[in-house]
Structure formats: structure tokens, C-alpha cells
Amino acid sequence: MPSQKRKFGDIGEKIAEDYLLKKNYKIIGRNYWKPWGEIDLIAKKDDRLVFIEVKTRDAKNTQHYLPEYSINRSKVKKLQKICETYLWENKAPIDREWQIDVVAISINRNNYKARINHIENAVWEKKY
DSSP, X not given: OOOHHHHHHHXXXXXXXXXXXXXXXXXXXXXXXXXXXXXXXXXXXXXEEEEEEEEEEEGGGOSSOOGGGGOOHHHHHHHHHHHHHHHHHTTOOTTOOEEEEEEEEEEOTTTOOEEEEEETTXXXXXXX
């Protein structure tokens, strides 16, 4: 049985997926997992492969610590490694364009309204 934290994270992932679909992303994978990491969503946008890390927090806890702040140097390395593994396993061409996005979601648990911050190419551009 999933924990309350996992259930809350699943809600965030569903919100992120719906948001991305409205932005013309095509979801091609979910929860790609290896012992060294996981990527929440894998999508295509135009000709680019986009790996999406979803971070969900309760809005009452985001006044001083936004969800995107949890993407630290260690997490970046794990994300890069898991994405490179996915590309290798799926025999992606060496020149395949890809990026890692972060979708940070703050949810008000009283009314379940969400604030979404989509940071494109977050890992390489250091936009967070």
C-alpha cells in the first residue's frame, strides 16, 4: 500500500502530466526506475526528448522552501545518469536532442489548487 507521501507525489505527477499535455508534450513513459535513480515522466516535444522531474510540496511548506529547491548537485548527477541510461537502453542516436525539465508543484491541501512552475532545460541551464 502506498504511503501518504507517495500518494501526494502521485497527485503532483498527474497534475504535471495534464499540464504538459496541454502544452503539446506527448508522454511516452512514466516512472523509469533503476537502482541509482528514477525519472518521473518522459515526453516528446517537437523532435526533442524531455525527461521531467516532478517535485510536489504542500503549499503551506513552500513559503521559504520551494519544491524546485530540492534539485541539488547530487540530484542533478542522478538525473543525468538515469537519463543517459534510458538513452543507452533505448539505443538513441548519439545526436539525439534531449533535456531535463523540472515541474515544481505546490498544492494547497485545503482546496487542492496547485501552483505550477515549469523550468525547461533546468539541469543544464541552472535556472533554479
